[in-house]
Amino acid sequence: MTRAHSDIDVRPITEAELPEWLRAVHTGFLREPSVSDEEVEARSTQFEPGRYLGAFDGARCVATFRSFAQEVTAVGGELVSADAISGVTVTATHRRRGLLTRMMNRDLEAARDRGDAVATLIAAEYPIYGRYGFGAATSATEWTVEVPRAGLDPRWSGPDDGGRIDIVDAEDVRKLGPELHDRVRRTTPGVVSRDDWWWQLNTGAVRVFPKWTEPYFALYRAADGTVEGLVAYEVDDKWVNDKQPLGTASVQGLIAATPAAERALWLYLCSIDWVTQVKSGPRAPDDLLPLFLPDPRAARITTQSDWLWVRILDVIRALESRTYEGAGSLVLEVADRAGFADGRYRLEASAQGASCTPTTESAELALDVVELARLWLGDESAVRLAALGLVREERAGAARVADALLRTSRRPWCPDMF
Template sequence: MTTRPAPRHPDIDVRPITEADVPDWTRALHTGFLRSPAPTQEEIDSRTGYLLAHRTQGAFDAGRCVATFRSFDQRLTVPGGTQVPADAISNVAVTATHRRRGLLTRMMTADLTAARDRGDVAATLIAAEYQIYGRYGFGPATWTTEWTIDVPRAGLDPRWSAPEDGGRIDLVDGADVRKTGPELHERLRRVQPGAVSRDERWWQVNTGVIHLDPTPWAEPFYALYRSPSGEPEGLVAYLCDDTWHDKQPHDTAQVQWLIATTPDAERALWHHLCSIDWVTRVRTGRRAPDDLVPLHLPNPRAAKATTHADWLWVRILDVVRALEARAYDGEGALVLEVADAAGLAGGRYRLEAAADGASCTPTGESAELTLDIADLATLWLGDESAVRLAALGRVREEREGAAHVADALLRTSRRPWCPDMF
């Protein structure tokens, strides 16, 4: 997608923020996301050191912050388990009074250029709106699905009380989660394409140690699964409401996040959630589109997909390293013509892939498949089909059958998934 030149407003100062800017920057962020524009002092104090330690930009008009942007270091898992350095982008907001003045383009261009020069393989973000980020070379690389389980129709044994495999489930507290959760997540992340790193702050925010939301913190339930040998293999955080009709319970368990490093752990945690007294519905939270949760139920129809949408967006900054980092199940070669309007990562490359590794090199050979950098990002983690994109006119075969070759090389047997919001 071609990026149209943005109108220039040199009187608006786009720059890294200082400590003195944090209150005004936070107000602009709240305004952009339609929250109360008056942040609490507790939030300002909490954000100050965190924001200044990262790559935080603001746009200032007559000294007032009117746009926000932040990025930070991240590790992204690609097919095969390699973790590549990524530039994670978040907190992007432009005040309604200052739209269409090129402020996001200025901040994005500075950030992506610095990320490329720093050696990041890709940039990542979770897009609030679909139409915004394609023009900056981002493509949707993973999708997410949420199911709502009708527990009475699921067909599970209502007397279920413990995993059949001899493992056990215990309710734990936030301190236990901060101790056990990071290592569990690392084990999942090492094998899950699309997963991203979590820092210590993530665990503090998600267990209530740090609370930025103006609404009171609601402590979730935490359930930990241990294998028969006592090894932690799964952890889930969930909230329950208290809803009754006609003297009958109709409670919903809302999963906030669930980590499972084995199928036994995953099955046991879903069965636990569906066995809680008074719970008649379980909302699974954001899962991979091909998650096994419906098939863990005797009646998969009891799990209805209630949300399905794009999730992690990726912008490739180094084509060679991106294609060489991931694993390939098939063997073959393909010459790609990659268009990049921003001039960050375009060119013609020859990809040679096999089960024992891949090489990607600039080449002068004739292109076999032509595509935009955003569409390469959509294909990179293995979720999308080049044949489908060709049918949509988003990639062009210069040699007949090249899209099928791309699919044979790039697509994965399980879909990539990013469990995180950032």
Template sequence: MSPSAADVDVRPVTEAEFIEWQRALNTGFLRERRLTREQLEVRRRQFVSGRLLGAFDGDRCVATLRSFDQELTAVGGATVPADAITNVSVTSTHRRRGLLTRMMSRDLAAARDRGDVVATLIAAEYPIYGRYGFGPATSLAEWTVDVPRAGLDPRWSGPECGGRVDLVEGEEVRDVGPKLHERVRRAQAGAISRDDLWWQMHTGVVRHDREWTEPFYAVYRAPSGEVEGLVAYTCDGTWRDKQPDHTAEVRSLIAATPAAERALWHHLCSIDWITKVKSDRRAPDDLLPHLLPNPRAAGITVRADWLWVRILDVVRALEARTYEGTGTLVLEVADRDGLTGGGRRRYRLEASPEGASCTPVTAEGADLTLDVGELAALWLGDEPATRLVALGRVREERAGAARVADALLYTSRRPWCPDVF
């Protein structure tokens, strides 16, 4: 007879249980269960006491969850503390026993008590996380450029703006990359922080994959000499009938200015033998196709939701971001788990370009009624309220309130999270 849910113990993982927890994670993600010594050491560097949860059926780990500290950029450039959730798995033999709910509830309650404003995750499957108050708050697009059709000068040898593109090695990436990323992410709503381990893992200092392919790295330097862009990419392909057919695949491209972005994409499309360029995870309104003389040469190959956000503190979240317009809005936010302070609460938002205040209220009627998961998309500016009303995901209680919300919350450029975690 299979054990009941009560027989499975959900608890923080100890260092002695870490290998068993890692085995369960690899089982859930259909990966090779045995790690090399080097891989295990990298994973151990991610161990934070109390932030790895496991469900144990006897001595066997059957479900996993890990969280860590993160910063998320709100609209306008302020950052908020986030509880980043990853490595979520439930072994197929132990489904439908509430193990994920027990782990998620425990982790989110701890995040709220720590003072985190939001929780974040990348959802492997769409239907899972809405029940915990998460909502898709950014989306992405991946592009493939047909280089011969792009219309670029095949003799292009560098930017015309006075800047330059230089190939560099991983050591220089670790030197200039963190500063550049900080500049980029503080100007980009939806972007997240990267720690030292991230840069080491993505430049081969520590190997987290069994097979590591060293990428090419290129930086764009402005006429002043300052690094304003960085790209990492690999190349692969063959020759067909004496003609090259190679693809440059971008692992990461960040740029602080449009000039840097243009120069790096043009560099990729000018490499000898390259006939296709595959982008990394780009914003849904990315400039890429329109940086080419023929935008039709760039086609979308993936369009999907990406970063999911769970708001834990409505007041701090709404006061952290900036607003382009001026107005007042009363939001009734439903949170069945009560992490934001109750099952259903109303908040009066008074916002202007000079700042915002958000106050819990009881006497005023609501302008919009929505679930805490829908609030995430409105908060980061990725969805207009009028669209969510049309979809039935937000209810308009006062005529015209959705348009007021759009004027306050919807942003001119869409939020973007380039990273996976």
């Protein structure tokens, strides 16, 4: 007999319940059902009371939800406090019972009370999160580079700017990576913070999953020795019968503080012996990669999708945190069924700064909080959204004014999955 919705207990878990919570996470993400003692021990070090939620049918956890503190870079480089959401699952036996809604509402209310300006997540499925006020704020593109047709002949032999590429080990990455990432994130809207746990997890110092394979790590150092780029990648060892190599270098992550560093790392990957394909991993849709190649057509788009989703919790802080290349004003009518961002706001923006205040003036552009999130980091066009009927002009030309204020010259990018 199916139990009533009210019989399902949604609450923060205790640390003692972490193994059962992880078992439900494994079930939801189609991993091996069993949870190792090593995983429990590793996850215990990150356990934060109140931010791990579970839905329990009796003693069995049937839905999971986790959040943690994060910073996301706004346009212009300000680091905005965010409620990062991860580990969201509902077991197939307990769907359509409002479990995710109960967990989400509880978490977003706590985030608002903490003072977080936004919430963030990476959506496994597109249709789920819009009903909670999240909008796709960045997208990602993956390329596969066919090295033989890239035009790198003779084969690239190293940077010509006095810099160099060094193969390094995981310990070097843990020492040098955080400072490099901090420089990169302060210049790239959409990039999220990485704590020490992230660096340990992605360099093998902490083993959560049993099938960990250490990647190769390569650094780009400028002529003065400054670390300006880092790439982690794997390479397979594939040959065809006539002894022709067909190796693929798969990038797990590449960050660079300068275009020179970025160019050097991509050309390095394309010059590795026996590598005939390079898979880029998720990049910004306007990434420079194809144009670093003599023949840009050698870089073929293989995936293009939404990536970082944002939920605006505080309209004033979100709009005042970012910079604006142009000058102008706009009165926004924001609809938010949950009530966090609902209201009418006047945005006054210029290159010198911005102010956003509640107002009773007539609205010029009306939109849902979902669409505000899509516009916030500068990736989406209000004119496009108006054409789709997703924003409404209360004053003719208001969507173009919004684009002139909000859009950015380079597209935002989030390099991380969380």
